[in-house]
Amino acid sequence: MSDVVVRPDGEPALPLETARPLETALRSQRARGGKCLVPYLTGGLFTGADGDWTDVLGSVAAAGADAVEVGIPFSDPVMDGPVIQEASELALADGANPPGVLDALASCDAGVPLAVMTYVNLVHRFGYERFAAELRRSGVAAAILPDVPLEESGPWCDAADAAGVETVMLAAPTASEERLGRIVVRSRGFVYAVGLMGVTGERDALASSAKVIAGRLKALTDLPVLVGVGISTPEQAVEVCEVADGVVVGSALVRRVLETRSQDAAAELVASFRAAIDRG
Amino acid sequence: MPPVTEAVPAFGDGLMGEPDRTGRFGPYGGRFVPESLMPALQELEAAFRDAWADASFHAELDELLHSYAGRPSPLTECHRLSEHLGCRVLLKREDLNHTGSHKINNVLGQALLARRMGKTRLLAETGAGQHGVATATAAALFGMDCLVYMGEVDMARQELNVFRMRLLGAEVAPASSGSRTLKDAVNEAMRDWVATVETSHYCLGSVMGPHPYPWMVRELHRVIGDEARAQCDQLLGGPPDVVVACVGGGSNAAGIFSGFADVPGVELVGVEPVGGAAIGGGTPGIVHGMHSYLKQDEFGQVVEAQSISAGLDYPGVGPEHSHLADMGRARYEPVADEEVVEAFVLLSRTEGIIPALESAHALAWVMRARAELAGRSVLVNLSGRGDKDVAQMMDVLADRL
Numbered sequence: 001m002s003d004v005v006v007r008p009d010g011e012p013a014l015p016l017e018t019a020r021p022l023e024t025a026l027r028s029q030r031a032r033g034g035k036c037l038v039p040y041l042t043g044g045l046f047t048g049a050d051g052d053w054t055d056v057l058g059s060v061a062a063a064g065a066d067a068v069e070v071g072i073p074f075s076d077p078v079m080d081g082p083v084i085q086e087a088s089e090l091a092l093a094d095g096a097n098p099p100g101v102l103d104a105l106a107s108c109d110a111g112v113p114l115a116v117m118t119y120v121n122l123v124h125r126f127g128y129e130r131f132a133a134e135l136r137r138s139g140v141a142a143a144i145l146p147d148v149p150l151e152e153s154g155p156w157c158d159a160a161d162a163a164g165v166e167t168v169m170l171a172a173p174t175a176s177e178e179r180l181g182r183i184v185v186r187s188r189g190f191v192y193a194v195g196l197m198g199v200t201g202e203r204d205a206l207a208s209s210a211k212v213i214a215g216r217l218k219a220l221t222d223l224p225v226l227v228g229v230g231i232s233t234p235e236q237a238v239e240v241c242e243v244a245d246g247v248v249v250g251s252a253l254v255r256r257v258l259e260t261r262s263q264d265a266a267a268e269l270v271a272s273f274r275a276a277i278d279r280g
Numbered sequence: 281m282p283p284v285t286e287a288v289p290a291f292g293d294g295l296m297g298e299p300d301r302t303g304r305f306g307p308y309g310g311r312f313v314p315e316s317l318m319p320a321l322q323e324l325e326a327a328f329r330d331a332w333a334d335a336s337f338h339a340e341l342d343e344l345l346h347s348y349a350g351r352p353s354p355l356t357e358c359h360r361l362s363e364h365l366g367c368r369v370l371l372k373r374e375d376l377n378h379t380g381s382h383k384i385n386n387v388l389g390q391a392l393l394a395r396r397m398g399k400t401r402l403l404a405e406t407g408a409g410q411h412g413v414a415t416a417t418a419a420a421l422f423g424m425d426c427l428v429y430m431g432e433v434d435m436a437r438q439e440l441n442v443f444r445m446r447l448l449g450a451e452v453a454p455a456s457s458g459s460r461t462l463k464d465a466v467n468e469a470m471r472d473w474v475a476t477v478e479t480s481h482y483c484l485g486s487v488m489g490p491h492p493y494p495w496m497v498r499e500l501h502r503v504i505g506d507e508a509r510a511q512c513d514q515l516l517g518g519p520p521d522v523v524v525a526c527v528g529g530g531s532n533a534a535g536i537f538s539g540f541a542d543v544p545g546v547e548l549v550g551v552e553p554v555g556g557a558a559i560g561g562g563t564p565g566i567v568h569g570m571h572s573y574l575k576q577d578e579f580g581q582v583v584e585a586q587s588i589s590a591g592l593d594y595p596g597v598g599p600e601h602s603h604l605a606d607m608g609r610a611r612y613e614p615v616a617d618e619e620v621v622e623a624f625v626l627l628s629r630t631e632g633i634i635p636a637l638e639s640a641h642a643l644a645w646v647m648r649a650r651a652e653l654a655g656r657s658v659l660v661n662l663s664g665r666g667d668k669d670v671a672q673m674m675d676v677l678a679d680r681l
Contacts, residue, residue, distance in 0.1 A: 076463065076567055076582050077467075079474070099579075120566050122581075125579060126579075150315070150318070172315045172318075174477065179319070197475050199471045
């Protein structure tokens, strides 16, 4: 496809596929009439157990993901619930660190765009410019920093923009329309709609806030709008995709990995989400 | 590289005044929180500005501080300790406040503010339990629900305070991840707040976290410094030579420093536990919503603090302290657990005052620096009383007593 991007922030129009691989992949899925599926995995989890953790990444990607979000574990993950906290602690105990995770990503070919999710202190410690350059070098398309709200995003986003890394911004149900408007303008790749007021983790039912925030964002932007946090089952994914362009699935998948340590079991779960949202 | 955003001039009254519009003291501070919390922080800042400019809010708070918390707290001259150390030691007696520490100053202010904002539930983190007890107390006083997160390790070593909080009607929830101490209790409180922000006020217990907390909590403790300044004028005919306070997050230090920061020549000394010395042993980083000095490893993972005192067992420090340190306006000295134990015993034996282990850090530095302090006047913020630490110290001192 040969879309060009013309945006209200006055950025020059660029061929989309070269400038923004994540946004391109998600727009392509949407253009085909499909919904986007972005699974989340904790980087470095079970390194050296039954093969490398990037084997799980490969299987998950091949099971129908449009992109994969990879967490670089942090000691104090305030946006994460118990499952991803546990995965982070295990990965850290196994010696996971940012250069190690990025090196592993550089040497694997997942076949879909990758987004790194981590907390700002790891990036700050690395140095914003250096971290952005390392993402680029490792073939990572995008970054998601859940403890960097709009007001603090300037220094990181400048570095990411300069390096050609897409920064996905989060948008929460508590934001005003005016604030959501500024968030979608600053977001690259997609807009991450936080489905509920709370931290990551599985919930019994889809929160009523999930479709509401997706709808509010869809009215403000043509960027893909994906809902994450609290999307626990294929049924919930289908339900939220009545409004949203897709979903991010984290804790449900990470719990499967923690429980089974099996790349096949992980792929099977992702495939079940894929099949469900394809059926609609 | 500090993530300084726009260069906004401070619009306050200079040293220990207001932070800039991004919530920074120099390069430190800011609001590094999940997007879900930003509207709540903006609402809180607006509510605090409004209340702090409202004479009726001050009147109500002052009345509570006086008739409920027991302020003003006295200034005690330590004759026997002074003779022993060779310097003139004065104690600002925050240990005599209701609930046994300075923490009540902040909590009464935030509880009033929460009520004004229509919030019905107070959330708090606690280390030694002093802030948790103070918050539970205010919740009982105002008829609010209260949930206090406390590290599992701290719940074990501060059993008495856990019971006090429950007696006061609060729920105490264990923080069982990470180091299971104060840092993890802050994480749990922030996670809870993300989910309950519409009804809950996060009653943060120190001059840390995202803006406006470092500024608001310091303003609510400014009463310590203001009172001490007037009391020193009366007793000494002017300010003391040195002002000393322990620093974990740094709230009691910020409170007493704020009364003297603008007096040239008054030395300000913050005392950190050697195992939790963010300024003495850390580098600038970002955690718990703020950019400040932090104990972290080469990759930016937060390093677990180690201290005999649960209240100072924290790897970070309030951003204004980082700024005061960089400017050279205050200096920060580490003391070891063994020195703290000696100070704990010394004050008990010379003055009949059992200090909190936290406050004993400040005294431990005075003991160590006695040569440098000879003949000078030293104001120590005795931030809390030691009753809560007696069970723990029975083991430590078993062979000596």
